[in-house]
Amino acid sequence: MTYLRALAAIIWKDLRLEWRTGEALLTPALLALLLLLVIVFAFPPGVTGMEGVFTASLWTALFFAGTVGLSRSFARERAEGRLWGLLLAPVDRSAVFLAKGLASFVFLAVVALVTMPAFFAVFGQGLGAPLWRWVALAGLVLLAYSGVGTLVAAVAAQLRGGEVLFPVLLFPLLVPVVLAAVHLTDALLVAGGWGEARVWMHMLILYNILFWGVPYLIFEYVVEV
């Protein structure tokens, strides 16, 4: 019960901070939309067949925009010794990881909710599959992203220049998620493609178990000074 209360307290605190700063919601959402504009403008006028780049554009924008909020999640805790304040809480320190990860997931989900319709509209792309499948896909991809992103953000926060290093450390680990996201998105867009993509879904679930489970067990050592 104490664990859950501490978890809820940290999530509540992150939501309050977000309400006041907009660092993890507003900035990434704007960045994703700006990336969409850049992609659209990057294509010469008159080019057709942009639906071919829909998948790549969507996930590239979401992954890059997401780094802004994720990198701040622990960098913010380093200032004024705030991380010590969290680590002194009378609960297992994995609660800090879980709370920060879940808060990041909420922020990423809101960013996706706001920006994904814009991508569909601009690219003239239909859903091609029931909405719940899109929700499940985006949910699993963003959950994996926030899990690994939170772990890397915690590690980067211990390093000098960690905020700059964050994407460099993160993206190599993110490759399996990118591959799964792209294959599963294509499977949703192509009628009858879901069967072949099932293996990617399993991989994504396994990745989630790995990158939420391992940090949960080792977080105490990750943040040890």
Added chain:
Amino acid sequence: MRIELRSVTRRVDGRRLVDAVTLAIEPGQTLLLCGPNGAGKSTLLKVAAGLVPPSSGEVLYDGRPLSRWGPGVRRRLGVLFHESLLYDELTVLDNLVFAARLWGVADARGRAEALVDEVGLRLAAREPVARLSRGMRQRLALARALVHQPEVLLLDEPFAGLDARWAAWLRERLAAERRRGTGIVLVVHEWRWAWPLADRAAVIVRGRLQRLVDARAYDADRFGAEYGRLMVPSGREPCGSMAAGIGPDALGPDGPEAEGMGGAGAEVGEEIRT
């Protein structure tokens, strides 16, 4: 709760920040921890709080190694570091509500509201911390340390930034805590300001415990003279109020942060480094 440090050493990059220190923090007693800048006092507090592990030696809570306690034992600690642990973007009240919830205080909001009144921040309760003055931040950081009514208080420079009125409040508050059975460690430069609270006083220089005295049986001037000698290499004059024998009354009405007073410890620190 009794905290005992047994031959605690903390090394970072080959440097001994704390060097074989043995100390105990007794319930209902106040330990004054003095020393120049960089002596290892703050590191010692972090080791005692379990935030950084000792490179060698042991930290025991009630006779049991810290590693054998569950995380729940941290509920019994209240800390104040140089860093405020506060969120600048959140309001005064939100910071306290968050701390109370994190420590599992039953009526978090009620407790936060009561502390806001106690530390005189009612008018600023809904202001972001970033807008507070240094003294107000310090009062809020103190309230944060007290929010869960801990059994042991580890306070690093608690009088820093406080004016005379709030320094007096803090002395009274700490005296009340001590009567309640709270063990207190005060890391202070201006030790005379806190001397009336002290049961024992320790001097740390370059990570080593140089002196540990029974403050109740010790004259402040005598301690001041000894402290001054420890601070200053032979052949140099001790500086500041520490060795000059200036008592708390002589600090004047403006408290420990008054002009010319706060710098004494820093000067001593500079002497040590040269």
